Amino acid sequence: xxxxxxxxxxxHDHDHDNHYSDMQARVRALETVLAEKGLIDPAALDVIVExxxxxxxxxxxxxxxxxxxxxxxxxxxxxxxxxxxxxxLGYTGRQxxxxxxxxxxxxxxxxxVCTLCSCYPxxxxxxxxxxxxxxxxxxxxVIDPRGVLAEFGVTLPEGVxxxxxxxxxELRYLVVPQRPAGTEGWSETDLASLxxxxxxxxxxxxxxxxVST
Amino acid sequence: xxxxHDLGGQMGFxxxxxxxxxxxxxxxxxxxxxxxxxACGAFGAWTIDESRHxxxxxxxxxxxxxxxxxxxxxxxxxxxxxxxxVAADEIALGQSRAAGAAPKRxxxxxxxxxxxxxxxxxxRPVAEAPRFAAGARVRTRNFxxxxxxxxxxxxxxxxxxxxxxxGSFVFPDDNAHGQGENPxxxxxxxxxxxxxxxxxxxxxxxxxxxAWESYLEPV
Numbered sequence: 448x449x450x451x452x453x454x455x456x457x458x459h460d461h462d463h464d465n466h467y468s469d470m471q472a473r474v475r476a477l478e479t480v481l482a483e484k485g486l487i488d489p490a491a492l493d494v495i496v497e498x499x500x501x502x503x504x505x506x507x508x509x510x511x512x513x514x515x516x517x518x519x520x521x522x523x524x525x526x527x528x529x530x531x532x533x534x535x536l537g538y539t540g541r542q543x544x545x546x547x548x549x550x551x552x553x554x555x556x557x558x559x560v561c562t563l564c565s566c567y568p569x570x571x572x573x574x575x576x577x578x579x580x581x582x583x584x585x586x587x588x589v590i591d592p593r594g595v596l597a598e599f600g601v602t603l604p605e606g607v608x609x610x611x612x613x614x615x616x617e618l619r620y621l622v623v624p625q626r627p628a629g630t631e632g633w634s635e636t637d638l639a640s641l642x643x644x645x646x647x648x649x650x651x652x653x654x655x656x657x658v659s660t
Numbered sequence: 661x662x663x664x665h666d667l668g669g670q671m672g673f674x675x676x677x678x679x680x681x682x683x684x685x686x687x688x689x690x691x692x693x694x695x696x697x698x699a700c701g702a703f704g705a706w707t708i709d710e711s712r713h714x715x716x717x718x719x720x721x722x723x724x725x726x727x728x729x730x731x732x733x734x735x736x737x738x739x740x741x742x743x744x745x746v747a748a749d750e751i752a753l754g755q756s757r758a759a760g761a762a763p764k765r766x767x768x769x770x771x772x773x774x775x776x777x778x779x780x781x782x783x784r785p786v787a788e789a790p791r792f793a794a795g796a797r798v799r800t801r802n803f804x805x806x807x808x809x810x811x812x813x814x815x816x817x818x819x820x821x822x823x824x825x826x827g828s829f830v831f832p833d834d835n836a837h838g839q840g841e842n843p844x845x846x847x848x849x850x851x852x853x854x855x856x857x858x859x860x861x862x863x864x865x866x867x868x869x870x871a872w873e874s875y876l877e878p879v
Contacts, residue, residue, distance in 0.1 A: 471687065481699075481745075484746070487696060487766070495699065577728070581676075583674055613812065615870050616810060616846050618846075
């Protein structure tokens, strides 16, 4: 980030705001040309953005996980044919065309990465966070996953093996975290509220909820 | 290609920096970058594989200092020029100067929900039976093509176990270069940490990749 050339090839101050305004200008110029040529419909861009800001996100995945915890038949379907099981809840489409669900157990913790680009299950988790797409995570998740987990404040219990899934093809992985103890009898909605995005990537664990008084 | 994108096992990037309550976008241009990239993808002029290869071809120093939306935009500018939609001077000026190629379709607002809901499935039938079954021991090829591949460097020339036959899919190494979809069987292949990382590897670690059949040789 420091010391780079701007997009026009000129040196500029090394601060992120300037870099951002370079990109702001660059993207605006591109959108302008494309719209002038009739190649894009700016209103279509608005719908795309609105979809990923308001309709598609980790609540979708949390619903899938909560259903799997609540319904053993669904959990078995999710294990055998995640694409169909997830579609039955209404979550389909771009970057979720070929889904696989991987289940954490007391012996194995699953962690998902894409070392080659930024493959991520958009249909159930929404757009990926910046760290998922950045070199630090992509480089280290496969060689030092425990070190990476520590940076998320996560320490796996003694004796737990770690399995890293590198999304090198078009399969998209959803981690099904273990159901926290103390949630017996909870509704699917309450269960879903416990499920975090990171727990479905494998960089988070779920804990026993606070006992309400 | 052994490009800057192939990051597995590289060092020196520092700690992962998770952001609390991260927003979906960090600047308005990121919103537009997402929209433009998806809208231009809908032209049907290039495949996701060609698109990934364009990103991999960004010079390493630029790639590694760019945010992912910047990587998308830089690659998109290359694709738009390669396929004749926009000329370099038009991109520089932010102005249309001459007619360019006409896409198969232009994405309108009304089309967006259906297009996003459909996505781009890339499973395709293959006439032959899978060469490997779950439980087979395989070795990944040790090759270094200058063209697109989805076999990461860290997993080349390594011995692992086929865990699952995942179906048959478009072969990106060909499809990225306009050589056809040529689908192949894809397998989840799992490696022990020490097989990949050698001395000092976490003994409780296993790593899997999803590998096209031609990446694999029987052991």
